[in-house]
Amino acid sequence: MKNNGGRLVIIILSLMCIIYLCALRFSYEKSDKSLMSKDTKPYVAVITKSTQSAYWKTTFAGAKAAGAEYNLELSFQGPEREEDFKTQNEMIHEAVEKGAKVIVFSAVDYHDNAEAINRAIDKDAKVVVIDSDVESEKVSCRISTDNYKAGQMVADALLKGEDKKLKVGIVNFDVNTENGQKREQGFRDSVAMANNVEIVSSINVNSTIDDAKEGTIAMLEENPQINAIVTFNEWTSLGVGYAIRELKLKDKAKVVAFDSNIISVGMLETGEVDALIVQNPYAMGYLGVEYAAKLINGDKIEKDTIDTTTTLITRENMFTPDNQKVLFSFE
Amino acid sequence: MRINRKNRLSLSKLVTAIVAITVFFSTAICVFFSLMYYKNAVEQNAITNSMQAVGQVSSMLTSYTKDMNDIMNAIRSTVEKEDKKLQYEYFTEMTQMRRDLETIMVYGEDGELLDYWAKGRVLKDKMSTNLSYEALPKKEGIHISAPHVQNMFLNDYLWVVTISEQIKTKSGEWHQICMDIHFANIASYVDGVGIGAHGYCFIMDDAGNIVYHPQQQLLYAKLKKERTDEIGKYSDGTHIADGVIYTVLTLDNCNWKIIGVSYVDEVVTSKVSNMAYIVLFIIGIVVFATTVAGMFFSRLLSKPAQELTEAMQKFEKEGEAFSFYPIDGTYEITSLSDSFGHMVVRIQELMEKVRQEEVTLRKTELNALQAQINPHFLYNTLDSISWMCEEGRTEEAVEMVNALARLFRISISKGHEMIKIERELQHAEAYLRIQKFRYKNKFTYSFRVDEKCRDYLCNKISLQPLIENAIYHGLDMSDDGEITIEVYEEQGNIVMAVIDDGVGMTEEECKRILNTDVDSPSGIGLKNVNDRVKIYFGPNYGLVIKSELDEGTRVEIHMPKVMEDNYEK
Numbered sequence: 001m002k003n004n005g006g007r008l009v010i011i012i013l014s015l016m017c018i019i020y021l022c023a024l025r026f027s028y029e030k031s032d033k034s035l036m037s038k039d040t041k042p043y044v045a046v047i048t049k050s051t052q053s054a055y056w057k058t059t060f061a062g063a064k065a066a067g068a069e070y071n072l073e074l075s076f077q078g079p080e081r082e083e084d085f086k087t088q089n090e091m092i093h094e095a096v097e098k099g100a101k102v103i104v105f106s107a108v109d110y111h112d113n114a115e116a117i118n119r120a121i122d123k124d125a126k127v128v129v130i131d132s133d134v135e136s137e138k139v140s141c142r143i144s145t146d147n148y149k150a151g152q153m154v155a156d157a158l159l160k161g162e163d164k165k166l167k168v169g170i171v172n173f174d175v176n177t178e179n180g181q182k183r184e185q186g187f188r189d190s191v192a193m194a195n196n197v198e199i200v201s202s203i204n205v206n207s208t209i210d211d212a213k214e215g216t217i218a219m220l221e222e223n224p225q226i227n228a229i230v231t232f233n234e235w236t237s238l239g240v241g242y243a244i245r246e247l248k249l250k251d252k253a254k255v256v257a258f259d260s261n262i263i264s265v266g267m268l269e270t271g272e273v274d275a276l277i278v279q280n281p282y283a284m285g286y287l288g289v290e291y292a293a294k295l296i297n298g299d300k301i302e303k304d305t306i307d308t309t310t311t312l313i314t315r316e317n318m319f320t321p322d323n324q325k326v327l328f329s330f331e
Numbered sequence: 332m333r334i335n336r337k338n339r340l341s342l343s344k345l346v347t348a349i350v351a352i353t354v355f356f357s358t359a360i361c362v363f364f365s366l367m368y369y370k371n372a373v374e375q376n377a378i379t380n381s382m383q384a385v386g387q388v389s390s391m392l393t394s395y396t397k398d399m400n401d402i403m404n405a406i407r408s409t410v411e412k413e414d415k416k417l418q419y420e421y422f423t424e425m426t427q428m429r430r431d432l433e434t435i436m437v438y439g440e441d442g443e444l445l446d447y448w449a450k451g452r453v454l455k456d457k458m459s460t461n462l463s464y465e466a467l468p469k470k471e472g473i474h475i476s477a478p479h480v481q482n483m484f485l486n487d488y489l490w491v492v493t494i495s496e497q498i499k500t501k502s503g504e505w506h507q508i509c510m511d512i513h514f515a516n517i518a519s520y521v522d523g524v525g526i527g528a529h530g531y532c533f534i535m536d537d538a539g540n541i542v543y544h545p546q547q548q549l550l551y552a553k554l555k556k557e558r559t560d561e562i563g564k565y566s567d568g569t570h571i572a573d574g575v576i577y578t579v580l581t582l583d584n585c586n587w588k589i590i591g592v593s594y595v596d597e598v599v600t601s602k603v604s605n606m607a608y609i610v611l612f613i614i615g616i617v618v619f620a621t622t623v624a625g626m627f628f629s630r631l632l633s634k635p636a637q638e639l640t641e642a643m644q645k646f647e648k649e650g651e652a653f654s655f656y657p658i659d660g661t662y663e664i665t666s667l668s669d670s671f672g673h674m675v676v677r678i679q680e681l682m683e684k685v686r687q688e689e690v691t692l693r694k695t696e697l698n699a700l701q702a703q704i705n706p707h708f709l710y711n712t713l714d715s716i717s718w719m720c721e722e723g724r725t726e727e728a729v730e731m732v733n734a735l736a737r738l739f740r741i742s743i744s745k746g747h748e749m750i751k752i753e754r755e756l757q758h759a760e761a762y763l764r765i766q767k768f769r770y771k772n773k774f775t776y777s778f779r780v781d782e783k784c785r786d787y788l789c790n791k792i793s794l795q796p797l798i799e800n801a802i803y804h805g806l807d808m809s810d811d812g813e814i815t816i817e818v819y820e821e822q823g824n825i826v827m828a829v830i831d832d833g834v835g836m837t838e839e840e841c842k843r844i845l846n847t848d849v850d851s852p853s854g855i856g857l858k859n860v861n862d863r864v865k866i867y868f869g870p871n872y873g874l875v876i877k878s879e880l881d882e883g884t885r886v887e888i889h890m891p892k893v894m895e896d897n898y899e900k
Contacts, residue, residue, distance in 0.1 A: 015355070015618070061548060062548070062552065062554075065546070065548065065549060069529075262486045262487070262488060263486055265488065266485060266486045269455075269457070269459060269482075270457065280552050280553070282548055282549075282551070282552040282554075283552040283553065283554050286549065286552065286554055287554070309553060315459065318459075319459065319460055319462055319480070319482060321477070321479070324462075324479060324480045325550075325551035326551070327480075327488075328480045328488045328490065329548065329551075330490055330514075330547045330548045330551060
């Protein structure tokens with residue numbers, strides 16, 4: 001009597017259990033989704049080195065696209081000067097106070113931003129680093145240009161088709177910013193293998209057009225033998241370009257600069273700049289926020305380091321259909 | 332009858348299981364088919380939505396391109412008039428008026444820029460290539476370029492499409508008029524149209540270039556890929572590939588195609604699976620509810636049924652001693668229970684009746700047996716008496732006749748079965764006396780009687796067969812024997828014993844004597860005595876035989892203490 005009936009009852013009960021589990025999972029998913037779609041959108045703070053350059057505007061555009069796609073509330077902040085890590089640290093603190101689930105962060109200072117970031121992570125915020133790294137083990141994910149390789153690309157672009165002796169001046173930005181240093185390192189390691197390159201001078205300037213321009217002019221006046229200049233971000237590129245324009249050196253000096261800006265593209269066309277290494281800020285912004293959404297949803301992140309593309313643009317190839325897409329942001 | 336019962340299902344579980352399974356499968360089948368139907372409907376709906384979205388974009392774009400055509404015609408007719416002043420004023424005005432009309436250009440036969448109107452912007456000094464010019468064959472007809480950057484002006488790089496046409500001037504030269512159109516308007520048409528949560532429309536030209544895509548920047552940043560090569564080959568209509576629904580529609584008046592993209596996952600699968608989850612949830616509840624309800628109802632039915640079954644089994648085992656308590660439950664159950672109760676009572680009455688009848692029958696039989704006088708015994712006794720008379724032993728003959736008379740008087744006893752032990756002892760003595768005469772004092776006998784026992788009742792003619800047995804079978808007639816009759820009380824019962832010192836018996840013989848109906852000279856055997864005692868007093872009473880070979884035999888009658896006044900016949 002008991003045996004068969006008991007088994008049957010068990011079968012029926014287990015069947016119902018399975019169904020219930022399905023139902024529970026479903027309701028769980030549903031509640032999860034409804035949580036996402038209601039006005040309590042998860043808050044993600046995007047804190048960058050600056051907010052003014054075309055580079056960062058494109059980054060924000062990418063971040064916004066991902067924010068719309070994943071239904072996140074975003075804020076965009078950055079200090080006025082690209083050396084101001086203190087303001088950045090305050091922004092991190094504020095974002096955590098405001099309940100940011102994830103901070104998408106680009107560090108001004110590899111060392112001095114670390115403590116603030118670690119503190120934020122200790123308070124259960126997650127951090128996705130874009131563009132420029134910070135000295136923290138606890139960062140969930142890093143999305144940036146392979147800066148060392150980008151530095152090598154600068155070297156390649158400089159050396160391409162050049163037989164004459166190159167006397168190079170380097171104009172870099174804040175010595176504490178990780179990505180600038182990596183780029184310079186990549187460049188230096190790469191040109192060290194070429195026998196026609198001599199690095200005559202290397203300066204670090206504040207990341208503004210004016211500072212870079214003045215710095216470059218001073219460097220060129222001090223070392224008139226310089227016939228090549230490399231520089232590693234948008235503002236310093238413009239500064240160098242303006243300096244070359246002012247000194248009318250565009251035919252003498254070969255300039256390899258970084259990032260695209262309508263003005264630097266114009267300089268590429270007019271000759272002050274000879275090559276641009278263009279990063280993919282839109283992808284950085286988009287992927288940064290996309291990974292933030294993944295972290296919020298608890299999805300697994302396959303890779304903790306993602307390299308975005310870099311493209312070498314020269315006067316000759318700047319208007320190919322593909323490079324148009326790289327250089328000129330849409331709208 | 333009882334085999335396999337252990338393996339059978341009880342009613343309640345069976346009912347519950349059947350109900351639950353039936354409900355489960357029938358709802359499951361219903362759900363399956365309705366889900367299929369639902370899926371179909373959702374798919375159709377998705378396709379219709381996609382079609383509608385694409386149609387909407389198409390009609391807006393058609394009117395837009397028509398607009399552009401009109402502008403082109405206006406430009407052409409103005410150019411054809413070759414009135415420089417009119418041309419200048421008209422084009423300046425036109426570029427000012429239309430926000431999306433960035434530039435109007437007129438090129439000469441060899442591609443040299445003859446004139447341009449560009450909202451007041453001035454050409455660069457040095458232009459590497461002019462992306463807005465594309466040499467066209469010298470014939471009429473509009474050409475629309477792939478999207479490109481306008482690079483004619485200083486620090487101004489806008490994404491545009493160029494619409495160009497060759498016209499023949501009066502002087503017979505071919506001039507190419509071009510206008511660069513900014514995306515703003517097209518974008519506003521396309522961006523606003525969504526299909527599902529993430530679906531969208533985009534525009535492609537017949538060469539497979541994307542003209543406008545709402546996620547253009549994602550495509551440019553290489554974060555997203557559109558499978559333009561394959562989509563370019565699609566004809567108008569709906570195509571489903573890799574979980575994406577593509578709806579293609581070609582514009583009437585230009586080489587653009589509108590592609591609607593929506594995701595099967597999102598517009599079909601998720602809806603269907605949501606539905607499936609809801610339905611499964613409901614099935615779960617229904618099956619659960621029916622199981623619980625089934626359990627409850629079957630309990631209601633089967634628990635009393637089970638009690639009834641148990642009562643029946645118990646009745647089967649216990650019979651007369653069983654007493655039935657009515658079982659509570661539904662109407663059917665109570666009426667079953669009532670009927671069973673009646674039946675139990677009736678069966679027990681019948682059983683009692685049968686028993687009574689049996690007893691009466693046996694008593695009657697025995698009475699008849701007792702009434703019989705063994706003619707052989709009578710004949711022998713009378714023979715002995717006559718022989719005594721002949722020899723002149725009158726005194727002995729008288730005594731013999733008296734004994735015989737007492738024997739018969741007690742035997743008859745007015746037909747009563749039970750007589751006082753006193754009387755039974757007199758009967759035994761009369762018999763012993765007769766036998767002693769007949770066997771010429773070959774044995775002696777004695778009585779040891781507890782006086783308190785004399786008034787209790789015993790079965791009539793119960794000692795005599797025992798004595799007869801002792802004389803005929805127990806005593807060794809070649810030697811003098813001794814027969815002792817004892818009556819005493821033991822553990823609240825009366826024991827009457829007949830003891831001889833004869834040959835004795837083996838244990839097997841003792842048992843056989845009680846089980847076989849031996850024809851004794853008096854007509855009443857030991858078995859008969861045993862049976863009668865058991866019938867009158869119950870199975871705990873009766874004969875006990877103790878015997879040892881060459882030592883003698885002791886036959887005891889055990890019976891309860893019964894007085895005349897509390898014995899009912």
